[in-house]
Amino acid sequence: MRRTLNVCCCIFAMAGATVREAPASEVIAKIVVAIDGDTVVAKTSSSTITVRLEGIDAPEKGQPSGPESREALRSLLVNKQVVLKTSGTDKYGRTLATILLDGNNINLKMVSDGLAWHYKQYSKDEDLAKAEAEARTGEKGLWVEKNPTAPWDFRHPPAKPAIAPPEKTVAVPVVTPPATANSLVTVPKAEPIVKASASATNSKSGSFKESEAEKAYEKANGVEVVHRKDGSTYERRQAGSSSPAEKAKPSSSSAPTSSKGKSSYKESAAEKAYEKATGKEVVHKKDGTTYERKARSKK
Known part of the structure; x- marks a missing residue:
């Protein structure tokens, strides 16, 4: 009996040496679909999960190099058994993981080949940062373009500065204000006022030029119209003439x-x-x- 128990223990010990148990943070899975350059569908022993490659961001399908990135990941992983080093889930419920294929870091390879960006907003991984810098220098993959659009900018374009609409020009009618006491008003020249004054200038001898009407008035009334220097006038009887009265x-x-x-x-x-x-x-x-x-x- 004792010999039988020892044999059984040896058999169980040998069997345990051939079975690999993954740590709690690692999952063995088979990749069945590559959705794009940074997302795959994996089948585990218990379920099918969507896996987001952690620390990288690949071009979207509608971007240049987007289809090439997806095809490269599909060729590497589909129908292959991999190890998922998980760290949790993202806001969409996808499992965040680094994928290992035969011990090779697939996340790092995608960035090194110029097929994805280092997602610096969510990762501080120095190896990923170095791999992107080398891919840029070597103009690999998407870095053939001088300034490729990052996928996060493609998904959420920066807001353009608001342009103010042109101001409307309103025609304002010009209104001429009514004349006031302080306004300059052109007053027609008044008729001569007849009144006696000193320092008069005789129309016959001064610089004033008599009109025909004035001459007729003088002749009919027997008077002489005298113009002052200030512009006023008065009349006096001509020498040697008399009125009808x-x-x-x-x-x-x-x-x-x-x-x-x-x-x-x-x-x-x-x-x-x-x-x-x-x-x-x-x-x-x-x-x-x-x-x-x-x-x-x-x-």
Whole structure:
């Protein structure tokens, strides 16, 4: 009996030496589908899971090098048994893992061949950073382009600065304000105002040019229109002339000058007839006024 137990123990010991048990963070799986350059579907002993290759980001299907990246990963892994070194899940429920194929790090290989970026936003892995720098320098894979668009920028393009719409131009009507007390107003020149004043300028001798209407007015009324230097006017009786009223009823004054005596005044026919009818003599002063006196008897 004792011998039988020893044999059994030896058999179980030998069997344990041939079976490999993975650590709790490692899963043995078979890759069945490559979705893109950084995501695969794997089948484990208990379930089928979606695996996201940790620390890398491959071009999307709609990007340059996207199809090439997916095809490279498919050729490497599909229908192959691999070891998944898991670290958890992402927000979409995918298992985050580094995939080992025959001991080779497939995540690192994808970056070294220029088929994926080092996903620096979520990984500080120095080996991945070094592999990307070397792929850039060697212009491998997607780095043939000078400035390829990173997949995170492709998925979420940076917001463009907002451009303000052009300002609308509004035509404002020009309104002319009404004239006020302070506004400059053009006033038509007033007719001459007749009033007596000193320092007058005679229209006959001054620089003022008489109009035809003024000449006619002077002739009809027996007056002379005098223009001052300030622009105003007044009128005075012309020397040696009388108005119709004066002819009808002469006024008296001092310092007489007889119309019969030596004078430059020439009697009109009407005045002669008036003197003959009334028996009076019309006397003209030097200032232009007249008066009458009894006619002198002839010797």
